[in-house]
Amino acid sequence: MATTDSPESPQKLYAAREPVFPRRVRGKFRALKWWIMALTLGVYYLTPWIRWDRGPNLPDQAVLVDLAGRRFFFFWIEIWPHEFYFIAGLLIMAGLGLFLFTSALGRVWCGYACPQTVWTDLFILTERWIEGDRNARVRLWNAKWNLRKWRLRLSKWAVWLLIGAATGGAWVFYFTDAPQLLGDLFTGNAHPVAYTTIAIMTFTTFFFGGVAREQICIYACPWPRIQAAMMDEDTVVVAYRDWRGEPRGRGKQREGLGDCIDCNACVNVCPMGIDIRDGQQLECITCALCIDACDEMMDKVGKPRGLIDYIALKDEVHERAGGHKRSLIKHVLRPRVLLYTFLWAAIGVALTVMLFVRPVIDLTVRPVRNPTFVTLSDGSVRNTYEVGVRNKHGESRPFYFTLGIDSPFMVNVEGTVETMLSVPADTEGKTRLYVTAPAGTDMARDDRTEIRIWVIDGVTGDRTFHDTVFNGRGQ
Amino acid sequence: MSDKKQDVGTTGHEWDGIKEFNNPLPRWWVWTFYATIVWGIGYTIAYPAWPLINGATRGVLGYSTRTEVASEIDRFAEMNAGIKAELAAMDVTEIAANEAVSNYAIQSGRATFATYCSQCHGAGADGVAEGNGYPNLLDDDWLWGGDIEAITYTVTHGIRNGTDDDARFSEMPAFGDDYLSDEEITNVVAYVRSLSGMESMGNVEEGAVVFADNCTACHGENAQGDREQGAPNLADAIWLYGGDEQSVEHSVRVGPKGAMPNWNARLDEAQIKAVAAYVHQLGGGE
DSSP: OOOOOOOSSOOOSEEOOOOOOOOOOOSHHHHHHHHHHHHHHHHHHHGGGOBOOOOTTSOOBSEEEETTTTEEEETTEEEOGGGTHHHHHHHHHHHHHHHHHHHHHSSHIIIIIOHHHHHHHHHHHHHHHHHOSHHHHHHHHHSOOOHHHHHHHHHHHHHHHHHHHHHHHHHHHTTSOHHHHHHHHHHTOSOHHHHHHHHHHHHHHIIIIIIITHHIIIIIOSHHHHHGGGOOTTSOEEEEOHHHHOSOOOSSOOTTOOSOOOOOHHHHHOTTOOOGGGOOOTTOOOOOHHHHHHHHHHHHHTOOSOSEEEEOHHHHHHHHTTOOOOOHHHHHOSHHHHHHHHHHHHHHHHHHHHHHHSOSSEEEEEEOOTTSOEEOTTSOEEEEEEEEEEOOSSSOEEEEEESOTTOSOEEEETTSSOSEEEEOTTSEEEEEEEEEEOTTSHHHHSSEEEEEEEEEETTTOOEEEEEEEEEOOOO | OOGGGGGGOEEEEEETTEEEEOOOEEHHHHHHHHHHHHHHHHHHHHSSOOEETTEEOOOTTOOOHHHHHHHHHHHHHHHHHHHHHHHHHSOGGGGGGOHHHHHHHHHHHHHHIIIIIHHHHOTTSSOSSTTSSSOOSSSSOOSSOOSHHHHHHHHHHOBSOSSOTTSBOOOOOOTTTTTSOHHHHHHHHHHHHHHTTOOOSSOHHHHHHHHHHHTHHHHOTTSOOBTTTTBOOSSSSOOTTOOSHHHHHHHHHHOOOOOBOOGGGTSOHHHHHHHHHHHHTTTTOO
16 A cells, blocks of 8 residues: 655656666677678568569569558468468567567566567667767767767768668668569569658657667567566566675675676666676566677676576576576476467467458348338349459459359349359459349248358359348248 | 565555555656647647537637548548539430449439438338329339439420429329219229239229220220320239228329429439439339
8 A cells, every 4th residue: 555655855857868878798688689680671571572463453562561562471371351360470470479479488578578678778779889888889979079070970870871761762662563662672663652751761760779778668668577477486587696706896806796797787788777796677578788888898797697597587596595596498487488388379360360261252232121122013022232252363254153053042243134243363352242032932922041052253263152041031 | 575665664554454555656647648638728728628608618729520520521522523514414324334423323322312302211221101192213114214314314404393394293183083984983892803813892893894995095004104205004912002902092183293302403313313323223214
């Protein structure tokens, strides 16, 4: 319960950001991060340029979000708007995947694969190339604005802007033919939306990755606040073995001191500007750069590695009691992780199955209810249905409607006496379909009759149906 | 939280032993907050916002959704001006062959129908309900002809309206006013219903004689109707004023006759052609 104590002391309402100058670091986790950066950025930038021949009338881009045509192309898969459940399923899988990895390995997404991390890493890398490593950057930060500072700052911002522009450019390439758009962008013929999108993406990338950096993770991102719910004492996180390192101290005389030489290497490399030795913190994205930095130092002073390490809370309890760290697999194999894995895989399997069993033809049938039926002069009763047939093929197709070979109903497409509707390539053909029950038949007399409307592809013979009802005179 | 932040103190709030640090807000956050206040004030000055007794402040930009809608309507009217002129100049029989004009005619005809015609003929053009005297425009039965030229003429001049000299005109006498006896009416009703295979009290043979003497001039020898006079076909399954015994008898007694306004007074030529094209393609057009 809240106590009624008054605040202890009046504080300033706001505080300036404390600048963070991560030092360069080498090590296996740093190398892993470089590889992941290369892979993710490579996939992101290059995917729109993969060609995929779908025949005439269809785009040749392997991955294309065709907003104008309301379709999504992914290699051999074509998703129409009514099949959006595939996208929804993938999004749910992405969410569950995040739960899965977080419950097993903590904020591994944040530390390695999150775009914010990847681009911030890239921006810090270019910053280091231009302005130098940590100490040089701290000096430059404190220096007066002279010609050199202006030159370094302007060139850094220019490179950041270029990276940002490339980001925006890569994004718009997913939405239209990439080579065509690239040419149009440079000749000034591209759609204003493309320029606007690139401008917004350039600004947000520049600002998020270059200026705001860890502020996004701490203040803007909801994920740090949610992820605690997925973690428990078996979750592997980055931690400092204080039972081994404390009391920390500098100097050669190590008697009475722990392994921590208080060199601050772990603090200096941290992109979030925290000290991991203070324990688990909301800001920590478990990028493990402090592990690399500390291991390097431990090697130099001849101590075993792992003063800062990937470790679970259970390990800490074990080690304090003189036991050993358990293997990763033992931490991972637990009901929570297995449940997330199962759910994730179940949706994946379901989506894959649906991909292969989805109907070749899409038929929609909407009975017209105003009026429900029309009596014709010969006493026959006619119902009208608004039907839509989607032709997913690259050329025009005839589609035939029928209610079955021995059906007494007569079928005709509005404006014709035919049962055929010709649908142009890759569009949905819409028409009104008249179904007529001859005078004196049960269907004409009865209130409602269940009917099944079939549509048959005139070329392949593929067919599908839609069940609906026929309204008679109800006498 | 890290140790270095302990010097900010706590707010004095405590929940189950968990205390709340009195950390200051990030500076950029405070600035953003102030910026939204400035933006909000500017917005209420620029756009209609503050409620007054008779409406709201207009805003210095003079924006209103009403003028926006009006300008959108003007824009679409301008865009359609060319095709509308083409429709107005075109012979109605040629509309169906011209895809662009036909498409425009049917879509705008649908809107015109909903505005001016649906009050009597129903939103679905089925005459509101069977047998109430408003013709169903979806079926294949036409009193005055169902090709597009006949429909256009009907829409243009109307029926029995007394305001257009060219209106279609015919009148069925009220046979209950001393023309026929009650028995003759009962018999002729039986005869007319028998043509559609329906039974009723009354003598069919005698009814046939009554029919031949009084009704064939308009409804024809075989009761097939006459489109020249708008006389309904009495041998089919469609009954404008209802086909049950009471309804048919009522029709014979009072001679019902609906009227339709002449729309040339209220719609322009393109609108009339459009509504005719729309009605013609509803499923009963000839």
